[in-house]
Amino acid sequence: MIENNIIEILVLSLATMVPIVLTAIGEIITERAGIVNIGLEGIMLISAWAAALVYIETGSGIVGAYLAGLTAGALLGLLHAVISIRLKGDQIVTGIGVNIFAFGATVIATWIVWGNFSNSPPIDLPQWPSFMGVRISPMIPLTIITGIAAWYILSRTMIGLKIKSAGDDPAAAEALGIKVERIQALATIVGASLAGLAGAYLSVDFTGSFSKGMTAGRGFIALANVAFSGWNPLFAIAGGYIFGFADALSLYLSIVYESGEAGLVYLFKTIPYIVTLLSVALVARRGKMPRHLGRPYIKE
Amino acid sequence: MRITSRATILSVVEVLVALAIGATLGVGVMWVLGADPVESLITMVTAFQAYENIVMSRMSILILTALAFAIPFKVGLFNIGAEGQLYIGAFIALVVGYTANTPILPLLAAALAGGLIGALAGVLRVYMNVNEVLSTIMLNWIAYWSILYLLVTRYTDPLFPHLSRSVKPEVMLGSINGIPVMLIVSIAVALAVYLFLNYTVPGLMMRVAGSNEPAARIRGARVERLRVMSMMLGGMLAGLGGGLLIIGHTGSIDTLMGTVSNYGYEGIGVALIGRNNPLGIVLSSFLYADLQAGSLRLQQTQEVPPELALMVNGIIIIVLSAPILYRIMMGVMKK
Numbered sequence: 001m002i003e004n005n006i007i008e009i010l011v012l013s014l015a016t017m018v019p020i021v022l023t024a025i026g027e028i029i030t031e032r033a034g035i036v037n038i039g040l041e042g043i044m045l046i047s048a049w050a051a052a053l054v055y056i057e058t059g060s061g062i063v064g065a066y067l068a069g070l071t072a073g074a075l076l077g078l079l080h081a082v083i084s085i086r087l088k089g090d091q092i093v094t095g096i097g098v099n100i101f102a103f104g105a106t107v108i109a110t111w112i113v114w115g116n117f118s119n120s121p122p123i124d125l126p127q128w129p130s131f132m133g134v135r136i137s138p139m140i141p142l143t144i145i146t147g148i149a150a151w152y153i154l155s156r157t158m159i160g161l162k163i164k165s166a167g168d169d170p171a172a173a174e175a176l177g178i179k180v181e182r183i184q185a186l187a188t189i190v191g192a193s194l195a196g197l198a199g200a201y202l203s204v205d206f207t208g209s210f211s212k213g214m215t216a217g218r219g220f221i222a223l224a225n226v227a228f229s230g231w232n233p234l235f236a237i238a239g240g241y242i243f244g245f246a247d248a249l250s251l252y253l254s255i256v257y258e259s260g261e262a263g264l265v266y267l268f269k270t271i272p273y274i275v276t277l278l279s280v281a282l283v284a285r286r287g288k289m290p291r292h293l294g295r296p297y298i299k300e
Numbered sequence: 301m302r303i304t305s306r307a308t309i310l311s312v313v314e315v316l317v318a319l320a321i322g323a324t325l326g327v328g329v330m331w332v333l334g335a336d337p338v339e340s341l342i343t344m345v346t347a348f349q350a351y352e353n354i355v356m357s358r359m360s361i362l363i364l365t366a367l368a369f370a371i372p373f374k375v376g377l378f379n380i381g382a383e384g385q386l387y388i389g390a391f392i393a394l395v396v397g398y399t400a401n402t403p404i405l406p407l408l409a410a411a412l413a414g415g416l417i418g419a420l421a422g423v424l425r426v427y428m429n430v431n432e433v434l435s436t437i438m439l440n441w442i443a444y445w446s447i448l449y450l451l452v453t454r455y456t457d458p459l460f461p462h463l464s465r466s467v468k469p470e471v472m473l474g475s476i477n478g479i480p481v482m483l484i485v486s487i488a489v490a491l492a493v494y495l496f497l498n499y500t501v502p503g504l505m506m507r508v509a510g511s512n513e514p515a516a517r518i519r520g521a522r523v524e525r526l527r528v529m530s531m532m533l534g535g536m537l538a539g540l541g542g543g544l545l546i547i548g549h550t551g552s553i554d555t556l557m558g559t560v561s562n563y564g565y566e567g568i569g570v571a572l573i574g575r576n577n578p579l580g581i582v583l584s585s586f587l588y589a590d591l592q593a594g595s596l597r598l599q600q601t602q603e604v605p606p607e608l609a610l611m612v613n614g615i616i617i618i619v620l621s622a623p624i625l626y627r628i629m630m631g632v633m634k635k
Contacts, residue, residue: 093617
């Protein structure tokens with residue numbers, strides 16, 4: 001019995017790791033280029049909303065929904081790039097603003113489109129093969145492949161070298177003829193696009209609706225995963241599985257104990273956040289952090 | 301001196317432009333929702349007259365959550381945790397308020413609890429390299445769900461199960477000549493923080509440590525301690541805000557946590573609009589509370605989700621994060 005439950009949670013973790021891993025990989029690419037984007041939570045939320053909108057209102061199916069999420073993410077990445085790279089604004093403050101804006105704006109937009117203060121109408125999740133009662137979305141293997149590809153690009157290719165040099169020593173990179181600002185903008189947009197895909201996954205491929213604040217801190221858990229993995233996409237896959245496991249455990253216990261003592265479910269909801277805080281406190285070290293991270297690069 | 305005053309004027313202009321952009325978008329949304337934009341704007345700006353009490357109580361809390369962001373900001377830290385620190389302060393004030401006989405005790409307990417959580421995030425940052433944005437967000441969620449658990453399992457009112465039991469009436473703060481005591485407390489705290497940052501050694505050291513860390517170290521500042529202290533102070537004020545909210549205004553917490561939600565996040569915008577200056581924050585919190593009361597007033601005729609305020613707040617923060625105006629004006633001056 002118990003073994004079955006554990007296996008079920010382990011499989012469910014594959015589904016819950018997707019948004020955390022995708023977003024973390026995106027942020028690793030962005031941060032390796034020297035830009036911090038803490039607006040990931042908000043980007044996921046807006047993308048989740050955009051994907052639900054396209055899925056429900058246009059009938060263009062799951063691919064259209066993912067494209068909508070990707071586009072929303074890319075546009076918000078462009079905004080972050082313009083403010084932090086072009087205007088040399090404060091990257092953290094921008095991110096805070098995006099998160100707060102996203103929370104409010106998605107509620108307003110949900111009200112305008114669906115006439116409801118907190119939820120979109122429910123949607124039929126796409127039919128994927130299921131294993132141990134868990135739908136296995138193609139996003140699961142795609143996420144892992146994206147992680148491996150990101151690792152390969154960052155550590156084995158010229159473009160990876162350029163990204164890393166922009167994040168470590170932009171002045172030296174510029175001297176070598178690397179267009180630092182362009183590389184940083186590209187990395188920011190790519191990173192935010194992956195967060196956009198993650199948001200779309202949450203609404204149209206995992207939960208089956210958009211609801212107010214549905215990202216529930218996953219953007220920040222992804223940020224934790226970036227530090228946890230030491231800015232290495234391969235470790236971020238593993239780290240994401242651990243955080244995904246915490247999420248799955250909390251979800252599983254909530255369902256199992258739903259009819260039990262009132263309120264117990266609330267206590268289970270703290271699990272992912274406690275696990276995240278503890279694992280980052282115990283594991284994350286600054287040593288591997290890109291040296292010029294988060295500071296605006298101003299050309300001499 | 302001339303440079304300082306020019307920079308001050310510039311920063312006021314920047315805030316005004318950000319506010320104008322935010323207000324335009326907010327009114328635009330209301331227009332989409334079918335309200336008359338000009339009328340809505342007038343209703344919102346003049347909300348103070350109709351909703352004096354709501355404006356004053358919201359303002360008192362926003363002053364404190366904004367200071368909770370502004371103080372660590374001076375040392376280069378981002379306290380996004382006022383939200384959770386306020387939950388904890390509110391909850392502690394509630395529980396202490398069941399047995400205490402004066403408002404002092406619940407308020408002190410609230411500040412203490414908030415301060416502990418703030419200090420925890422500070423210690424995690426300084427000694428274990430856990431980014432404070434991350435830790436404070438995680439702590440917000442942990443606080444939210446654990447307090448909800450405790451409220452639902454232990455403290456609900458048998459007659460109104462969607463509310464907690466209320467604190468004893470004698471611990472509630474009243475008002476003096478129509479001005480709520482909670483507002484007087486908050487403004488006094490803002491003044492104290494202003495004096496602390498500008499006229500005391502630790503306050504000045506905090507500001508130096510934030511703007512020029514090496515210089516602060518040369519002068520013997522223990523930057524790590526200052527950072528933890530700034531987070532602790534921030535947490536204390538947010539916790540006090542939670543306490544004041546209960547003891548000064550609601551007397552109970554609802555089981556959706558609606559009574560205590562969003563003040564922490566809104567405080568970030570209020571702090572940035574006030575340019576992280578305690579006196580500026582008093583002003584910006586009034587402005588923000590007034591606009592919020594205005595949107596409440598609009599909701600009586602027009603259904604507008606209250607999250608509109610957060611959306612506008614977010615836009616203002618984004619605009620303020622980009623020193624566009626500053627760059628343009630500097631460009632003009634160079635020519």
